[in-house]
Amino acid sequence: MNFELSEGIAVLERTPQIVRSILDGLPSSWINADEGPDTWSPYVIIGHLIQGERTDWIERARIILVQGADRRFTPFDRFAQFRESEGKTLRDLLDEFASLRAANLDTLRDWRITEAQLELTGEHPAFGSVTLRQLLATWVAHDLGHIVQISRVMARQYRDAIGPWRAYLSVMGT
């Protein structure tokens, strides 16, 4: 698929409800499950999504749209959630994510971005020139990637519990 703004927003606006429907009210054994050392639990992942709303996607889109002299993006801190989520319940995080996402989508819609603007560029710290279209498509794919991750982390808690069915469930990995 090519990136179309309306199709992308259709996913972005659903993500808070999707993660809420997966996680809200679940026993903590699921919320805090991970895939081993240095892997993320659903709780950590929601904190990471919040950081993206606070510092990443909309800020980078704004840098591109403004087209100032310096269009370099601030590097994104992939570990800020370990500090920022401290003391918060999962419900706190789900609410915070939903409210930040709603505000960011209001901003995005208010910009009334044109097809021409989607081709404007900014400078990614690692791989240089990227278009607004690529940035917004990545926002959507990044959401979906973390929904994949949350569901996969949970599924793999039953890697042993499913016994011989493991051979049939590719989600368990090798």
Place this chain on the structure above:
Amino acid sequence: MNFELSEGIAVLERTPQIVRSILDGLPSSWINADEGPDTWSPYVIIGHLIQGERTDWIERARIILVQGADRRFTPFDRFAQFRESEGKTLRDLLDEFASLRAANLDTLRDWRITEAQLELTGEHPAFGSVTLRQLLATWVAHDLGHIVQISRVMARQYRDAIGPWRAYLSVMGT
């Protein structure tokens, strides 16, 4: 995690709302997207989940609980949805899945399964003796695996659209 009935049910009862929150009202470009020949779209996957409710999980659990002379499971038809979903909208399928799942969880709860019953066995057509505990854990993991699949199929529609970010998003595959 070991399989505990209450933790498993906590996931099983969420799945209809999870897939509804991902898919209901999305543009058909997302609903019908797949990963290439002989791969499944979100629409096909919901039909497959319905078949599991109709013919697989609860029926097999019943065979185990009854402990009759013949405890062999009927092989599951992984392709029935291509016939059974015909002419139905996605909304029809989401409603049908939710209603079948709710009824099956009523049945499961009414059985008041004991720890001892979780160790009873049936005969899987491919790999022989399996416990009720393994069957129920697989029901949960199977749900989560298909939530992974739906989200992954959708993410990969933007494999090209995200440009250089592809290097950062493992969900895109190699």
